[in-house]
Amino acid sequence: MSAEYDPPDDPLVILHEDxxxxxxxxxxxxxxxxxxxxxxxDCLLARVQAVFPMALLVHRLDRDTSGVMVFALTPHAQKFLGQQFEYRRAKKTYVARVAGVVAEDAGTVDLPLIVDWPNRPVQKVCHETGKQAVTDWAVMKRGADETRLRLMPRTGRSHQLRVHCREMGHPILGDPFYSEDVERWPRLMLHAERLRMSHPTGGPALNLRDPVPF
Known part of the structure; x- marks a missing residue:
């Protein structure tokens, strides 16, 4: 993480509350x-707890990634929702703008990841000691020199989507760790658009969506 931390003052946007x-x-x-x-x-958890003191953390997004984050409002809900992520039952969909024109229409990246300790938090591919990381992807739209991808991770490794896109030869635009053209972009072009998971009470499934801002 860079030494300078200047988080945005955006007001809290609630996508779902029960x-x-x-x-x-x-x-x-x-x-x-x-x-x-x-x-x-200053962080999203602190801002959420200022309004909802009972809110409990369930999962995280990278600092530079935007999109849907879910919090639990009871200990039971925290355990239940946490297990949804742990056992890969939560279905996550991201949208990214990547460099270059991706030739294929869809595919899967299956490359194990591990932290690059001398350069942490940077991650790297390591077939000997890396943890399994799998990402399905599909082209949404092609431009002259970029592609909009839908990314559907099956696992939840740190920086997984960012490393996998780089390994495809199409780094995410504005990525300060894995792209060499970061100065052209106002932010990392990666957004957690959808999150689908079971509800802790056994009621209707949660189908959460946050429109893509770029």
Missing amino acids: ADVLAVSKPSGLLSVPGKGAHLA
Whole structure:
């Protein structure tokens, strides 16, 4: 993470609220949870708990990724929702703008990942010690020198989508870690558009959506 942290002042956008589950739109540039040090205290969790003191963390998004984040409002809901992610039952859909024109219409990247310790939080592909990471993808739209992709991760490794797109030869635009053309873009062009998962009470499934801002 860069030394300078200047999170946006966007107001809290609530996508879904009931007695057990809260879903909000995380803006790009805001940490999901506090970092080390007072200067990294501002985060989505703190902003949510200022309005919903009972809110509990379930999962995270990278600082520079925007989109749907879900929080639990009871301990039972936190455990239930957490297991949805742990056992890969939560269905996540992201939208990304990537460099270059992707030739194929769809595919799957299956490359194991591990942290690159000298350069952390950067991740790297490692077939010997990496953890399984699988991403399905499909082309949404092709431009002159970029492609809009729909990304559907089957696993939830750190920086998974960012590394997998880079390994495809099409890094996500505006990526400060994995793209060499970062200065042209105002932000990382990666957004968590949809999240589908079971509801803790056994009621209708949650189908959460946050429109793509780019």
